[in-house]
Amino acid sequence: MKIALAQLNFHIGNFDQNKEKILKAIEQSKALGADLVVFSELAITGYPPRDFLEFDDFIDQSKHAVEEIASVCTGISAIVGMPATNPNPKGKRLYNSAAFLSEGKVQKIIHKTLLPNYDIFDEYRYFEPNTVFELVELHDRKIALTICEDIWNVEKNPLYTVNPMEELMKLNPDLMINIAASPFNYEQAERRFQVLNHNTEKYHLPLFYVNHVGAQTELLFDGGSMVMNAKGKVVDVLNYFKEDLKVYDLKDVEQSKGTSSITKVSKSALIHDALVMGIRNYFQKLGFSKAILGLSGGIDSAVTAALAAEALGAENVYNVLLPSPFSTEHSLKDAKELVQNLKMPSDVISISDAFESFNETLHPFFKGLLFDVTEENIQARIRGVILMALSNKFGYILLNTSNKSEAAVGYGTLYGDMNGGLSVLGDVYKTDVFELARYINRNKEIIPENIITKPPSAELRPDQKDSDSLPEYDILDRILYLYIEKRKGPAEIIAEGYDQQLVNRILKLVNINEYKRYQTPPILRVSDKAFGMGRRMPIVAKYLS
């Protein structure tokens, strides 16, 4: 039996396009002699469709699209992820399902048992968990067909009280197929390998694993679909960050020796590739081609511009240098050098006149009061107005350039530099932004060395440095990581050797700035705990604050 894995980039709710992609892949697989072609979780809708699942019209359209796909499945079978209606009047009205299409019809629908409902996942919001276990049969082979999380209940303290593979093993399957929408983070490919390895080693069955690929707003699906033999060895891995389609003969897989691990890739390389795909897909799927951003001469906007240039083409990245009375000569020079290195369009627009105008307008109210964060924010907001005006007039999407360290402690101006349609670096700590800059420069200097080595500054008052109000970034980032990614409390963080006052101050900053993060753009997610849909905090609270 020959099995094709179709790792495709679907567009949420775009049934026509998703259907066409699936039909084309079926045709290709057929031409390659496949008996079965497997698509990823909720392929027909794109993942995650979120509350569109509450619309009957949306469910009907999914169903019709799958029926149309089924009608071409002659001489080949297909497995397509789709939402299916729960016939039982009790329980949620939908299942997260895999339709087995064969001989021109939907022959069987298998439902997901374990519904992830943590971090970015909300599956129990929509779906009823499966409780009945059965196999799919094709050409005398019995397939244990599961959906994503179904094979992930392998921890020492498992999140679920059921284990679907244990149930399916009672029915004596010959192989495992898992269809997934497993989003990227820089540790996920390795974790995924461990989980697949655990399942194949435990159940002594080969496994065909198909993952979603492509970006869905903030969620980045890295693909990396995989075939494993019954001994936990990797037979093959599909592309990361790109669509792919490959056919495997089950006999070859059964006989293959395979390899013991997947290729190790550096954290910076992974983040780089993920962000480039994230930018590219965001623009493509929204029907835009051109980005605008404010280039300050600092490292965050420089890295954002370089990533955008790779994602969209340098000619499509419009860099606006917006010097204020406090901008330094070297910042302007550094920014211009970057623009030249990448041959990107750019302009210089001084904000001094607008700043003066606001100061005059506000003078009757502010007279006698000192220059403070208000005036810093005015400068950032004027930049926001200018960038948005250019965006509105010419159809750019504004890229946000804030990093995760700033977003965490609220070091940024709401409606100013926190603006944008998409936050590129909002899940990348400052120390990792530096690493990313080095990675971008791995072959030649793209980001001027001076941008990487000079002390970070917002340049919103004379001689300002980030370190005036924040600790050094290596300390800040470590404390933030322990609090945000690892959910450590103050006592545990202090026990790692950090100053008590500093820890308390930073955790307080994180918590009191929740109101700012509530209004920031979607953030491309590269860690296992990003701000946004994966981290849901009350704004009005009094905890460590």
Next chain:
Amino acid sequence: MKIALAQLNFHIGNFDQNKEKILKAIEQSKALGADLVVFSELAITGYPPRDFLEFDDFIDQSKHAVEEIASVCTGISAIVGMPATNPNPKGKRLYNSAAFLSEGKVQKIIHKTLLPNYDIFDEYRYFEPNTVFELVELHDRKIALTICEDIWNVEKNPLYTVNPMEELMKLNPDLMINIAASPFNYEQAERRFQVLNHNTEKYHLPLFYVNHVGAQTELLFDGGSMVMNAKGKVVDVLNYFKEDLKVYDLKDVEQSKGTSSITKVSKSALIHDALVMGIRNYFQKLGFSKAILGLSGGIDSAVTAALAAEALGAENVYNVLLPSPFSTEHSLKDAKELVQNLKMPSDVISISDAFESFNETLHPFFKGLLFDVTEENIQARIRGVILMALSNKFGYILLNTSNKSEAAVGYGTLYGDMNGGLSVLGDVYKTDVFELARYINRNKEIIPENIITKPPSAELRPDQKDSDSLPEYDILDRILYLYIEKRKGPAEIIAEGYDQQLVNRILKLVNINEYKRYQTPPILRVSDKAFGMGRRMPIVAKYLS
């Protein structure tokens, strides 16, 4: 046996304050001769604590606070909502629980069975559902103690396959107690009554129901705790929108005839009271006292100002009139009249100079191009900069004045009039804003009649009217309601008699403007489907768009 219901306004994560409130209520109840005092769901943490529940430190603090409360429970018992640790290594690590405190100790912990995970609820994100059923005994009375959703599985197509009260009835309880955090919407008090009535009629037991009261950012808890006799009649209802504590003798309740319904209150009155509480608590709990808003002379900002004046005191609501070259004389006049009616502080700050300054700055880039939405947005954004500058300098919270109709179709400027710490009317359709204005004027004219009767306009270009680009609000709002609240598809809406092109255009506007709503302030929720945490949509999608 005497039972006290303590309906209190808790502050999320503010363990010291929540504990003090509970201790004080225990003392009061004791003084009133109560044998048992009942607090609402997750009383010790405030509801909803969201991802703070993932922090061990947060769970430990809850536990210690409840233990301290238990230590004073001598001569009286108490039921306190708290998160409890799941001792089973399988499943989620917490339960949503009710601790029964008696004789100085935590005697028993009862867990919630039905975990709401729809709309604004995320309980399965944190909690394992209960599967073991037991009663609580006090003074020879057996109590069926349940938590909120546990008694709500009464629909024809129930959301859950289990019914906890059916299980508890097998143990022959004498009465029911339900502790809840049931958020307000303008239909919720009636629905809640129906559910309580259903349970008491079905199980022939009296029911003591304690609800949370107070606002938690966008969620408004209206209280309305209730005592019902075994025949489904209402014995008493506690305050709506206010803290309350009352003691009931079980014998009196058993003998009471009660009434068949709760008092009907108009939709506008409910929305009014809810919004006033929402504004007030948002400020109190964040430690602010003063609001700022841009007063345009239109109805949305007028209603927002009137509500804020009631919530915070008129002297704490600073109204800034920000005329542009396109503002009309009558708008300024109407706005000033409102300010005078309520004796609120105000200033007039022209945005003309700043507008001119931006036009000059942008002239090299825009020359030869027509005035379009860009220039409209610049005006709105200048207002945003000025309001935020005043807010930053003097410590105001900016109130957002957008209504639900605008938010739905994207009729507003991101980083402009969509700014604010809190959206007051973001869940109130324009037609309901008019009703609300009439309600505010029920005793005397507060909002000038002209503001209510003139045609709505953004006044961002000469002679602009909302109806230039939008249908009349009664039509628009009805289509939006069917799509947003009722999740109807285009065919169903058209079948109600609306023009096909218009329906398609409006649904498309709603969907393509998801990116704007992603960045708006938290919206006080008054309907059963508000924008924000209760409606989760993909930004990048292609469905009806």
